[in-house]
Amino acid sequence: MSEKIDLVVRTRVNHGEAPHWDDTTQCLYYVDMFANDVHRYNAVTGENSKLKLGDEFISVIIPRQKGGFLVSRRTDLAILDSWVNGKVISIAKVEVDPKMLNDGKVDSSGRLWIGSCYCGKDDLGPDLLKWPKYHGSLYSLGADGYIKKHLSNISIGNGMDWTDDNTIMYYIDSLPRQIYVFNFDITAGTVSNKRTVADFSCAAIPDMGFPDGMVIDTEGKLWVACCDAGKVARLDPETGKVIRTVRFPCEKITSCCFGGKDFTDLYATSSQFQMTPAQLEKTPLAGSIFKVTGLGVRGRKANSFAE
Numbered sequence: 001m002s003e004k005i006d007l008v009v010r011t012r013v014n015h016g017e018a019p020h021w022d023d024t025t026q027c028l029y030y031v032d033m034f035a036n037d038v039h040r041y042n043a044v045t046g047e048n049s050k051l052k053l054g055d056e057f058i059s060v061i062i063p064r065q066k067g068g069f070l071v072s073r074r075t076d077l078a079i080l081d082s083w084v085n086g087k088v089i090s091i092a093k094v095e096v097d098p099k100m101l102n103d104g105k106v107d108s109s110g111r112l113w114i115g116s117c118y119c120g121k122d123d124l125g126p127d128l129l130k131w132p133k134y135h136g137s138l139y140s141l142g143a144d145g146y147i148k149k150h151l152s153n154i155s156i157g158n159g160m161d162w163t164d165d166n167t168i169m170y171y172i173d174s175l176p177r178q179i180y181v182f183n184f185d186i187t188a189g190t191v192s193n194k195r196t197v198a199d200f201s202c203a204a205i206p207d208m209g210f211p212d213g214m215v216i217d218t219e220g221k222l223w224v225a226c227c228d229a230g231k232v233a234r235l236d237p238e239t240g241k242v243i244r245t246v247r248f249p250c251e252k253i254t255s256c257c258f259g260g261k262d263f264t265d266l267y268a269t270s271s272q273f274q275m276t277p278a279q280l281e282k283t284p285l286a287g288s289i290f291k292v293t294g295l296g297v298r299g300r301k302a303n304s305f306a307e
Contacts, residue, residue: 002294003246008267009041009048009289016269016287017213018060018103020302021259028259029069030269030289031058038071040083041289043259048289051086060104060114063304070112070305072101074119077112077141079307091307092147094139102136103158103213103255108166110306111189112141115157115171131156133175140189143306150191159214159224159255162186164300170197170222170237174210177201179224181237197222198240205242208233213255213269217297225253225268232256232268232292246295250286258299259291266292266299 013032016039020029028041032050038061039050056073061080063069069080071088075095081087094101095116104114118135136154141147155175162169166186172179177200182191200208209229216222221243222235230251234244252271259265272286280286 003292004294005246005248006291006293007285007288008043008046008291009039010285011039011048011289012272012287013037013039014287015254015271015273016289017254017271019213019255019257019259019267019269019289020060020062021257021263021267022063023259023261023263023301026259026261028257028267028289029061029063031061033057033059034273038069038080049083051080051083053080053086053088057100057119059100059102062104062106062112062302065110065304065306070307072104072114074100077101077114092141092145094141094147095137099135102156103160103172105160106303106305107162107169107186107189108303109186109189110143110303112305113160113169114139114141115154115160117154117156131175138171138191142189145307148189151194158212161214161216161222163216163220164218170214170216172211172214172224174212174227177208177210179211179214179222179235179237196240197237198235198242200226204240208242209251212253213257215257215266215299217258217299219297221297223256223266225255227252227254227271229253232266234297246292248290250283250288252286257302260293263299263301264293264295264297266295268292 015033100119116136118132133155138151158172169184212225212227
């Protein structure tokens, strides 16, 4: 089956990230990270709306089981009361400046997992290889409000997901271009036995840029956004090999998630972060939201935060 790529939101956001499909409303939520905005794309009406949440970087927006949303604000986690009133209440201080929270996702128990990275004012350059390394960590937040640190020495903590049986967690660190795998204990909320699934810096996986956001399909294969390569790659975690790629009309593809009524659509976010006028002229769709259909696979319902 041949895929088709549609432009669904020509937003020209600065740095689109963290797509989350809400199947109850048929809406895609995502963030404009460095503009401090959260967005909602309604797939039924085609409307795209946004809220500005102060002056702190926003890296995730995830619906809560009790209503509203869990969001990040640079070093804090907070509750966005509703899309209508835009009221934000901080619930946990996770990191301290000059660090910031980055990508996150909720496991099947309703527990949030979120990574961090170093982010001083002079470190937001377009060349990721020049960003400071090994200053970030991986945390979890349960419904009890308790923050737990699981890993240190992370450079840019990014995409993650779990197998259907909750025994395996996959996790990306973008700077070393590594996709890791852990044994996962859903009850205890712990990871162990870290090893590498795929190394995007090796010659066996060429021209894939930096692995960024990620989602798993129902066949257990990983779909990895390849920033600076303009692709989403389908990867077999058993072999570590890329088995399929989808090429987009811009280079900075940042993350992806499955959505649609039957979870067969793949939504991808993109970025125009610190691109030059010449680069934007060459790829004018940078910062837009794309939908891929006809992939012949499907994803799963995204989890909501339990608190």
